[in-house]
Amino acid sequence: MPAARLARVHATELMVLGGTTAILSSAGVLAWALHRSGGDLLVTFPLALLGLVGVTLASLDLAWARHHDLLVARLRGVHGVTALRVVAAPAWAAVLLGTIVGPAAASGFLGAAPARWPTPDRWGVGEGVAAAAVGLICAGVATGTTLTLFRLPIAATFVSGRTARQPLTPAAVARVAGIGLVVLAAITLYRATQPSAASSAVVLAGAGVGGLTVGQLAVWGLRGLSRTSAGRRTTAGLLGVRRATSTEHAPRLRLAVAAAIVGTAAWSGAAAADAWGHESEALRVGAAISLYLPETSALQTWQLTQELDPEGRWLMAAAVKDDRDESELRVAYLDVERYERVAGPVLDATTGSLAGVVEDLRDAPGVEVFTGARLTASAHHRPARGGGERARTPSLRLSVEYLDGSGVVQKVELRLRPDEPDQPDALSGEIALPQCEVGCVLLGLTATGRSRASGRLTLDTLVVDDTDVSGDGWVSPDGPADEPPSRTLALDRRSVPAAARTDQPVLTAGDPSWTDGPARVVGIGGGDRPITRLGSRAALPLVLGAGLVGDLPVALAGSRGSVSGVRSVVLARGDTPPDLLTALVDRGADEPVRIDPGSSRALGPSAAADLHLRTLVAVGSGLLALAALLGGARGRRGAARRDAASLRVIGIVAGVRRRARLVEALLLGTTVLAATSVGGWLTMAAVTHRVRLVPTGPARLPEPDAVDATSAVVAAALAAVVWMAVLLVAGRERRVAALLTARVTARRTPNREPR
Amino acid sequence: MIEIRDVDYRTAERTLVSDIDLVVRPGELTAISGTSGSGKTTLLSVVGGLVRPSTGSVLLDGEATWRGSGDPLPAMSFILQVYGLVPILSARENVSIALRARGVAARTADDDAEEMLDRLRIGDLSSRQVEELSGGQLQRVACARALAVKAPVLLADEPTSELDHTSRDLVMGLLRERAEAGATVVVATHDDEVVDQCDVHHRMDEGRLVSVSTPG
Numbered sequence: 025m026p027a028a029r030l031a032r033v034h035a036t037e038l039m040v041l042g043g044t045t046a047i048l049s050s051a052g053v054l055a056w057a058l059h060r061s062g063g064d065l066l067v068t069f070p071l072a073l074l075g076l077v078g079v080t081l082a083s084l085d086l087a088w089a090r091h092h093d094l095l096v097a098r099l100r101g102v103h104g105v106t107a108l109r110v111v112a113a114p115a116w117a118a119v120l121l122g123t124i125v126g127p128a129a130a131s132g133f134l135g136a137a138p139a140r141w142p143t144p145d146r147w148g149v150g151e152g153v154a155a156a157a158v159g160l161i162c163a164g165v166a167t168g169t170t171l172t173l174f175r176l177p178i179a180a181t182f183v184s185g186r187t188a189r190q191p192l193t194p195a196a197v198a199r200v201a202g203i204g205l206v207v208l209a210a211i212t213l214y215r216a217t218q219p220s221a222a223s224s225a226v227v228l229a230g231a232g233v234g235g236l237t238v239g240q241l242a243v244w245g246l247r248g249l250s251r252t253s254a255g256r257r258t259t260a261g262l263l264g265v266r267r268a269t270s271t272e273h274a275p276r277l278r279l280a281v282a283a284a285i286v287g288t289a290a291w292s293g294a295a296a297a298d299a300w301g302h303e304s305e306a307l308r309v310g311a312a313i314s315l316y317l318p319e320t321s322a323l324q325t326w327q328l329t330q331e332l333d334p335e336g337r338w339l340m341a342a343a344v345k346d347d348r349d350e351s352e353l354r355v356a357y358l359d360v361e362r363y364e365r366v367a368g369p370v371l372d373a374t375t376g377s378l379a380g381v382v383e384d385l386r387d388a389p390g391v392e393v394f395t396g397a398r399l400t401a402s403a404h405h406r407p408a409r410g411g412g413e414r415a416r417t418p419s420l421r422l423s424v425e426y427l428d429g430s431g432v433v434q435k436v437e438l439r440l441r442p443d444e445p446d447q448p449d450a451l452s453g454e455i456a457l458p459q460c461e462v463g464c465v466l467l468g469l470t471a472t473g474r475s476r477a478s479g480r481l482t483l484d485t486l487v488v489d490d491t492d493v494s495g496d497g498w499v500s501p502d503g504p505a506d507e508p509p510s511r512t513l514a515l516d517r518r519s520v521p522a523a524a525r526t527d528q529p530v531l532t533a534g535d536p537s538w539t540d541g542p543a544r545v546v547g548i549g550g551g552d553r554p555i556t557r558l559g560s561r562a563a564l565p566l567v568l569g570a571g572l573v574g575d576l577p578v579a580l581a582g583s584r585g586s587v588s589g590v591r592s593v594v595l596a597r598g599d600t601p602p603d604l605l606t607a608l609v610d611r612g613a614d615e616p617v618r619i620d621p622g623s624s625r626a627l628g629p630s631a632a633a634d635l636h637l638r639t640l641v642a643v644g645s646g647l648l649a650l651a652a653l654l655g656g657a658r659g660r661r662g663a664a665r666r667d668a669a670s671l672r673v674i675g676i677v678a679g680v681r682r683r684a685r686l687v688e689a690l691l692l693g694t695t696v697l698a699a700t701s702v703g704g705w706l707t708m709a710a711v712t713h714r715v716r717l718v719p720t721g722p723a724r725l726p727e728p729d730a731v732d733a734t735s736a737v738v739a740a741a742l743a744a745v746v747w748m749a750v751l752l753v754a755g756r757e758r759r760v761a762a763l764l765t766a767r768v769t770a771r772r773t774p775n776r777e778p779r
Numbered sequence: 780m781i782e783i784r785d786v787d788y789r790t791a792e793r794t795l796v797s798d799i800d801l802v803v804r805p806g807e808l809t810a811i812s813g814t815s816g817s818g819k820t821t822l823l824s825v826v827g828g829l830v831r832p833s834t835g836s837v838l839l840d841g842e843a844t845w846r847g848s849g850d851p852l853p854a855m856s857f858i859l860q861v862y863g864l865v866p867i868l869s870a871r872e873n874v875s876i877a878l879r880a881r882g883v884a885a886r887t888a889d890d891d892a893e894e895m896l897d898r899l900r901i902g903d904l905s906s907r908q909v910e911e912l913s914g915g916q917l918q919r920v921a922c923a924r925a926l927a928v929k930a931p932v933l934l935a936d937e938p939t940s941e942l943d944h945t946s947r948d949l950v951m952g953l954l955r956e957r958a959e960a961g962a963t964v965v966v967a968t969h970d971d972e973v974v975d976q977c978d979v980h981h982r983m984d985e986g987r988l989v990s991v992s993t994p995g
């Protein structure tokens with residue numbers, strides 16, 4: 025047959041074979057590029073497996089469509105190289121075209137793709153070799169299948185009166201292949217239960233085997249169904265069931281189910297890794313923008329945000345200590361009062377969201393910052409009942425510790441004396457307070473002096489300029505957790521503001537373990553503080569998978585200056601005015617870090633490349649299945665006309681014929697739906713969930729769960745609907761012209777569509 | 780009774796059948812013979828109402844067999860030259876659906892089909908897919924399908940072309956049975972021995988009827 029005519033007559037089959045090759049060669053090129061960026065080629069194994077099946081099917085379709093030509097060639101006695109050329113040249117041409125179109129499409133895609141695709145800028149020899157290898161394999165498969173058909177006994181391809189296409193693979197071969205698949209699937213399943221499964225190539229490639237096995241089981245199941253109770257069916261039911269279960273559909277059913285399962289597994293793996301990467305990035309940055317302030321104390325940072333953004337519209341201070349891996353030693357303190365406005369837009373969608381716990385986190389006294397130049401104190405002395413010793417005048421020296429505006433711990437000492445000689449029990453004193461123009465925090469005080477035996481000294485006021493800073497009272501820095509605050513001064517012992525010793529409410533992530541003593545948190549100043557655990561989360565802002573999160577002002581109350589390892593950070597909304605950011609940089613902040621809109625920064629190069637490989641597998645298997653299903657449409661159109669013609673002659677009316685098509689499509693669609701959703705879920709739950717999708721580590725987010733029943737059902741529904749559409753549209757009863765009926769019923773042209 | 784009045788059948792290029800004027804009576808076996816390509820199949824298609832005559836008309840008991848769509852009248856049954864079996868069905872099912880299409884209950888249809896296949900000596904093949912049958916076996920399934928429905932009209936196009944003598948006589952016997960039951964039976968054939976077993980014989984040549992005789 026001349027080439028032009030051949031191309032016209034077999035356009036569909038040639039296009040499907042070329043298209044399948046193009047899908048695979050473009051996938052090969054992209055896969056190699058991603059491999060160079062650190063991806064694992066084994067991830068694409070399921071697609072390669074589907075590709076082999078798809079190419080075999082496409083070349084069988086072409087070979088079958090040409091079987092009259094092949095027969096003629098045989099009858100003419102061609103052999104040797106000529107035979108090979110005659111037999112395989114059209115397939116080769118289609119494959120060659122596909123091998124050229126595929127990489128071109130791939131390069132076009134990369135040109136238009138978002139820059140986030142982690143592929144090398146320039147293509148190397150490797151990509152070319154990959155495309156050529158795919159092309160060669162496809163050509164080999166196509167040649168092999170065509171030759172198989174060519175060498176079948178003539179009787180098998182051309183028996184008078186045969187009206188249906190024969191399955192090409194001998195039944196025994198098909199059965200052995202089916203059983204082999206089941207055995208392979210069993211091995212994969214076993215391997216997936218082993219502890220080393222995450223690094224196993226068998227498991228990584230498992231979706232392909234799983235998909236094809238489920239496809240094979242669906243074929244067997246449908247065949248079994250057809251054996252039972254044919255007698256009681258209606259005419260349409262009988263026809264529909266027999267058509268649905270005919271060998272004609274088996275390879276497409278197998279491929280469609282396998283592709284949907286491979287696609288689902290790959291897609292949900294990619295989606296899980298992507299979500300993990302996004303969430304890690306969001307939690308790591310903490311908001312749309314973060315600015316670290318390496319030289320600034322936590323208190324100063326907090327004050328800076330209060331100063332630059334008094335209404336809390338853009339900025340939020342935080343301090344984080346994440347230089348250790350142990351949960352109990354990792355802490356992030358955030359100014360949660362501003363959480364909702366500043367961090368909420370980024371974090372609310374993550375597991376580390378603080379929405380709903382903000383008030384609980386703040387449910388403890390926060391830091392009191394005071395400014396002023398003079399410190400005044402007053403106290404009184406109450407003698408013990410019945411005590412003597414009236415003669416001695418009490419004297420009191422108060423050493424007051426505070427954190428000054430530059431983060432330095434200062435100490436002043438003031439003497440309290442009786443205000444009036446005749447009132448020796450009322451004392452007061454005053455002293456200048458240096459470095460408190462900006463804002464100081466009271467840390468502790470120590471009283472020394474004399475009191476009369478068994479009397480008590482009570483601190484009445486502690487005033488900076490006009491503000492009383494004595495708060496709720498005082499406790500000893502290392503007293504029991506339930507020690508009530510008081511204003512009574514214990515002589516020669518340091519007391520701290522009660523706020524510094526109240527339980528700090530925290531959320532935990534990971535598995536903090538306090539081996540000695542009660543649960544506590546590392547304060548900004550280094551000391552410990554008892555905690556109330558509000559709950560635990562899979563991950564938390566800034567500390568991610570391991571650590572504690574609490575309120576910054578609460579943590580700052582009574583906390584000494586930041587110890588090393590505590591990093592100050594300002595979180596900012598994405599729409600923060602630039603001059604505000606500039607102001608922060610001017611005041612010592614590093615350059616702003618913006619959240620990465622993609623997931624690759626958190627995933628790292630190799631997991632990011634794997635993610636894209638999985639996307640490639642998902643899209644590739646979808647396209648392969650589509651090509652295969654569409655490829656069946658044409659042959660079906662011819663068969664549908666012949667069937668309609670035969671049936672109308674024996675009095676089966678159009679309504680019954682339509683119902684039969686519907687039964688057929690529904691049965692196949694339901695089988696695809698059931699097999700794919702159940703099989704897809706099982707494949708994910710039993711095998712592919714063991715695959716490592718993301719980098720792991722103690723302080724990272726927990727590994728994502730890639731078992732996604734919803735996406736299995738969606739893929740199943742998609743596959744079922746596409747196939748049913750192809751079946752119904754291609755098999756639709758066009759008005760069978762009367763002339764056509766006569767010709768179909770009169771001519772013995774079983775395999776060629778009448779024109 | 781089938782009345783064929785002044786029937787021509789033409790395609791765009793050629794006239795395939797012309798000037799056919801003929802009455803076929805029930806209760807008789809009517810043979811139409813002629814060389815290959817003489818127009819037998821075309822004539823049967825026109826008579827059966829599968830195609831519309833270009834001129835003239837075909838009436839079955841006064842009703843036109845062409846119904847406007849190409850769907851034959853329910854009274855018609857066919858043995859097609861190329862069998863027109865449904866490949867994905869078994870032999871029994873091929874016969875059975877023709878019965879079911881005429882409203883016979885599934886179980887009864889299966890039993891009747893089985894019985895007719897038995898009478899054609901292919902009862903043992905009844906569960907086989909027709910794809911797996913030989914030409915002669917296929918032809919007998921096609922005969923069984925047309926005979927089983929017991930329609931008032933039976934148009935048989937070369938029903939014995941692939942059959943050995945024994946099977947041929949078997950089929951002719953069954954056709955005779957139908958005729959005796961009052962059916963109108965037309966057999967297109969190029970086999971003289973088949974012609975000899977018929978009651979009326981029309982010969983065609985190049986699309987025209989050339990002679991009428993009463994063999995035997």
Ligand SMILES: Nc1ncnc2c1ncn2[C@@H]1O[C@H](COP(=O)(O)OP(=O)(O)O)[C@@H](O)[C@H]1O
Binds near residue numbers: 795815818819
């Ligand atoms: N659709 C058609 N278009 C043109 N010519 C046709 C068509 N169908 C049949 N013919 C021609 O009509 C003639 C009669 O064909 P047919 O009725 O099949 O003959 P028979 O059945 O007697 O062998 C033949 O010459 C054949 O080539």
Ligand SMILES: [Mg+2]
Binds near residue numbers: 816819820821860
């Ligand atoms: Mg003929």
